[in-house]
Amino acid sequence: MQNDFTHNGIRAYRARILFGVIAFLFAILGIRLYMLQIAEWEQYRIKSEKNTMQPVIIQANRGLIRDRNGIILVDNRPSYNISVIPPRFLANIEEDKCNGLLERLGQIVDLPCETITEKLQSHNRHYYDPVKLKLDVDFETISIIEENRYDFPGVEIQIELRRGYPIFDTPSARSTEFSHAQHNASNPLVLAPHILGYVGLINASQYTHMKTRGYSYDDQIGKRGIERIFEDRMRGHKGVRYIEVNAKGREVGIFPEKTDPPISGEDLWLTLDWRVQHAAEHAFADSMRGSLIAMHPQSGEIIAMVSKPGFHPQSIRDSKAWQHLQIAPSKPLLNRSLKGEYPPASVFKMITSIAALDMGIIKADEYRLRPCTGGMVFGDRRFKCHNKKGCGTINMRQALVKSCDVFFYQLGLKVGIDDWHRYAAMFGFGELTNIDIASEGDGEARGLLPNHAYYKQRHGFWIGGNMLNLAIGQGELLATPLQVARYTSALATGQLPTPHVIKGAQGGTTSLPLSKEVIKTVRSMMIDVVNSPGGTGHRARLPDIVVAGKTGTAQNPHGEDHAWFVAYAPDENPRIAIAVIIENGGSGGSVAAPIAQKTLEAYFEHALPKPKRTDELFVFTNQ
Amino acid sequence: MNLSLFVRRDLDIGLLSAICLGIGVGITTIYSASYNWDLGLAGNIYEKQIVWALLGFIAMVITMVIPLKLFYAFAYVLYGLTVTLLILVLELGDRRWFNIGPIHIQPSEFAKIMTVLVIARFLTYPNHDLTRVRAFIPPLLFVLVPILLVFKQPDLGTALVFSILILPMLFWAGARPTHLFLLVSPALTLICAFHPWMLIAIVLLLIGILLYERPRLFTASILLLVNLTVAIAAPYVWENKLHDYQKRRILTFLDPDIDKLGAGYQVIQSKIAIGSGGLKGKGFLEGTQTKLAFLPEQHTDFIFSVICEEFGFLGAFFILALFIFILWRALSIAVQTKSRFSSLTAIGLATILLFHIFVNIGMTIGIMPVTGLPLPFLSYGGSTLITNMILVGLLLNIYANRYEDY
Structure with a gap:
């Protein structure tokens, strides 16, 4: 060779x-x-x-977003744009200086003349493509342009479909009677803005590599949330028609046989139930910051997902309002449900309990640990119980109901960091939930589940005092509300589901390697938390349905405590699992539990008493 | 070194002049493409292209003076760096470009040259028996990595460049054409899987060549298995696994007429521009298709259409002749060069040029899909022009050192 x-x-x-x-x-x-x-x-x-044939693009209808029952959450509504075809307009102007025609046009559309000149000279376009001068103008401006249309050759009024958000006033309102939300930035009525996301003008760097896929430089494109992740499915396919123009570029005829009609985008059905979502969003007071997640525990279908404060998706069109949203200290654009990381506090005590029960360290009704006197000394530090008077000699059931810290300090020491970590990891802490709206979107946070090695690496040593904090869900432990909601689902069913928001998405569940007895015991204790006299979660009780839950009050070095509440219901064959967190809200039992209760109420009022639909809505119920 | 001696003996003046001529024609045409009748002047992109050309010449001269031994020695390192850059651009950059201020750097452009170098380096090693399957595997992997990375960007056109350049290089290194056919047979099967008669034809051809070549039973069965899988899986994946929009994207790629708005419109307008040019063309700055802006992307992907409209068949013929001359020079450099590495490199570089030229011109006249591959030396664009100048610098370098062996 x-x-x-x-x-x-x-x-x-x-x-x-x-x-x-x-x-x-x-x-x-x-x-x-x-x-x-x-x-x-x-x-x-x-x-x-x-x-002389020129193509004119026909925009495709973007797919609608519907809730699980088909109620429209996002639709399209017509809006008016004023646009200019530069060569035709400029042909009538001697110099492109700010006088005469340009000046008049500027006054009508309320734009400085320099801005117009700049827009007319933008490059990234086909010669005869119209340049959008002003979007979404009011009817008055339209009529002025229309009256003077012969003075302004090349100026056109285009009708374009924009995203519209139906108003949901009261839960009893029905889909057909929704009026459209006003597009001012402060309107808080749009449901689940963080999940829906928003569309906006394609930006220059996106355009350079998206143009091969049929985008033009002034197209709308999904920027966040579902609008962004399912852009390809929802955008549809543009159509084109051809017009005949004369030498001066005026339209003189059409070619109907050459028209290629647009194809509308696919509608997207979500697992959200707007009535539950609505009730949940309204259960939050205006000043509250936090998150709520309601999930179908067997399948992982998200029934409601709230992140407060919210925002109006149409604010993106108003640059001042948008900038305000971006820099606001309360971070309204942040989807707290997926990206907020908080210490889970007392709602984590079930992990410590499960570990102790499963390892056979203690039985639920055994009085074996030392009594709580309002605190305990470990090493050279005194660790306090939130109940300063002390809880006395109690068993695990009472300790969970009263949320006694001292009991769990002792239990944590018996379990030890390695086993504690193993059980916590079982419930998906420290791991991504792989929810379908995080994969290509804004992502989700992983939280933090420390183990022995973590402390070695971070601090160089491990001390037993850390275990005390971890046992009550404090210390260097962080979880997202979604992780906590998934954990609550797993407590309710014994299986860890993969959460999802798109109807029909394959979730999949992982069975927990725990004995049924352990889960059963923990569940009975969670029922007591809500239903026994003096239980910390009593504010989440419902009249006809047995609710199981747990409160949490997370200490926060930067201010007020964070209030947690997790719950599922009904006790037999649970249909809904909920996690609520109110940032700096104070105590979980008094602040977060009532919000969970209102959401549960709305769910059972609307979703349950329709036996014919249940088989469709809850495919995985009986197992 | 004596400069005049260098020019007389070591400089391929023919190749250099042809390149200069090509760039000159390119700048002139870009001027014409951005010329506006209404305003009576051209945009400033032709000025930018002049700057790119000057930078390109500097890059070319630098490439010319770097000892070829260094390219040989560092081929694997350069290739590794390039692959890292391709991964980084997917993760950190804009998927295709690194944006450093106003400058966009497109690593896939440079990756073409680096891949040629690494394959040449591998095939230089004398112990590879190219009648054996295992000698084919490393070069295949060398092209597969950039193909996958570039495909993810997604830039199908450039991904195809990588897959093509391996064939002439293997042929040049001594592989038998029948083996090369077996190598590409899964791709052919993929194309033919949708037509029963073509599928039968390709399978018969494959079996015929297998019987003639008589490879080991293991190799033969693997080959048949792969082809069979492709033939069965392709229609299934098409029917069941692809979304409508994905199918549409592939169909539009193969047949632009489906998408009247995008690629189809471009090709129709391009054909009108070329056809209406006639024998002598409409004259410089006189192209109506160009000036009334019916023709999109006229200074980049469709620059050949502008030449054809304004300078006619004669102009087009001149451009084709220019390119044939350049390719002939590259081939003859490959023949004359003593070093096996340099020779293989020259063949790889020639393949890159040939593929770009054929696909781009083929696209403007409607016989190739619209891929967005630019026409070397003529299309507007900094990354492309500089890469092509580096490529020419390598060819000139190889020519200057054609008696050297290492």
């Missing part, structure tokens, strides 16, 4: 073959060019002279 390669005769022979290939390919090009330019020249010359 080597020899015949260096032998020049063989090389020259191969070169001749390669050159033959080149000659062949160029011959194809040459023949084709000859056909086009010499043989069919006459035909193309005529076409070129007659080439």
Whole structure:
């Protein structure tokens, strides 16, 4: 092989073959060019002279977003744009200075003349493409332009579909009677803005690599949330029609047979139930910051997902309002449900309990640990119980109901960091939930579940005092509300679901390697938290349905405590699992539990008493 | 070194002049493409292209003076760096570009040259028996990595460049054409899987070549298995696994007429521009298709159409002749060069040029899909022009050192 390669005769022979290939390919090009330019020249010359046909894009309807029952959460509504076809408009102006026609146009659309000139000279476009001068103008401006249309050649009024958000006033309102939300930034009525996301003008760097996929420089594109992740499915496919123009570029005819109609985008059905979502959003007081997640525990379908404060998706069109949202200290654009990381506090005590029960350290009704006197000394530090008077000699059931810290300090020490970590990891802490709206979107936070190695690496040593804090869900432990909601689902069913928001998405569940008895015991204790006299979660009780839950009050070095509440209901065959957090809200039992209660109430009022629909809504219920 | 001696003996003046001529024609055409009748002047992009050309010449001269031994020695390192850059641009950059201030750097452009170098380096090693399957595996992997990364950007056109350049290089290194056919047979099967008769034809051809070549039973069965899987899986994946929008994207790629608005419109307008040029063309700055802006992307992907409209068949013929001359020079450099590495590199570089030229011109006349591959030396664009100048610098370097062996 080597020899015949260096032998020049063989090389020259191969070169001749390669050159033959080149000659062949160029011959194809040459023949084709000859056909086009010499043989069919006459035909193309005529076409070129007659080439007065110009394409006009027909926008496709963007797919709607519906809730699980088909109620429309996001639709399209017509809006008016004023646009200019620069060559036709500029042909009537002697110089592109700010006088006469430009000045008048500027006054009508309320834009400085310099801005107009700048827009007319933008490059990234086809010569005869209209440039959008002003979007979404009011009817008055439209009529002025319309009256003076012969003074403004090349100025056009275009109707474009924009995203509209139906108003949900009261839970009893029905879909057909929704009016459209006013598009002012302070309107808080849009449901689940963090999940829906928003559309906005494609930006320059996106455009450069999206144009091959049929985007033009002034298209709307999904920027966040579902609008962004499912952009390809929802955007549809643009159509085109052709118009005939004369030498001055005026439309003189149409070619209906050449029209390629647009294809509407796909509608997207979510697992959200707008009535539950509505009730949940309204259960939050205006000043509250926090998150609520309601999930179908067997399938992982998200029934409601709230992040407060919210925002109006249409604010993106108002640059001042948008900037305000971006810099606001309360971070309204942040989806706290997926990206907020908080210490889970006492709602984490079930983990410590499960570990102790499963390892056989203690039984639920055993009085084995030392009594609580309002605190305990470990090492050279005193660890306080939130109940300063002390809880006395109690068993695990009472400790969970009263949320006694001292009991769990002792239990934590018996379990130890390694086993504690193993059980917590079982419930998905410290791991992504892989919810379907996080994959390509804004992502989700992982939280933090420390183990022995973490402390070694971070601090260089591990001390037993850390375990005390971890046992009550404090210390260097962080979880997202979604992780906590998933954990609550797992407590309710014994299986860890993969949460999802898109209807029909394959969730999948992981069975927990725990004995049924352990789960059963913990569940019975969670019922007591809500239903026993003096239980910390009593504010989440419902009249006819047995609710199980747990409060949490997370200490926060930067201010007021965070209030947590997790719950599921009904006790037998749970249909809904909930996690609520109110940032700096204070105590979980008094602040977060009532919000969970209102949400549960709304759910059971609307979702349950329709037996015919239940089989459709809850596919995974009986297992 | 004596400069005049260098020019007389070591400089491929023919190649250099052809490149200069090509760039000159390119700038002139870009001027014409951005010329506006209404305003009576051209945009400033032709000025930018002049700046790019000057930078390109500097890059070319630098490439010319770097000893070829260094390219040989560092081929694997350079390739590794390039792959890292391709991964980084997916993760950190804009998927295709690194944006450093106003400058966009497109690593996939440079990756083409680096891949040629690494394959040449591998095939230089004398112990590879190219009648054996295992000699084919490393070069395949060398192209597969950039193909996958570039495909993710997504830039199908450039991904295809990588897949093509391996064939002539293997042929040049001594692989038998029948083996090369077996190598590309899964791709051919993929294309033919949708037409029963073509599928039968390709399978018969494959079996025929297998019987003639008589490879080991293991190799033969693997080959048949792969082809069979492709033939069965392709229609299934098409029917069941692809979304409508994905299918549409592939169909539009193969047949632009489906998308009247985008690619289809471009090709129709391009053909009208070329056809209406006739024998002599409409004259400089006189192209109506160009000036009334019926033709999109006229200074980048469709620059050849502008030449054809304004300078006619004669102009087009001149451009084709220019390119044939450049390719012939590259081939003859490959023949004359003593070093096996340099020779293989020259073949790889020639392949990159040929593929760009054929696909771009083919696209403007409607016989190739619309891929967005630019026309070397003529299309507007900094990354492309500089890469092509580096490529020419390498060719000139190889020519200057054609008696050197290492």
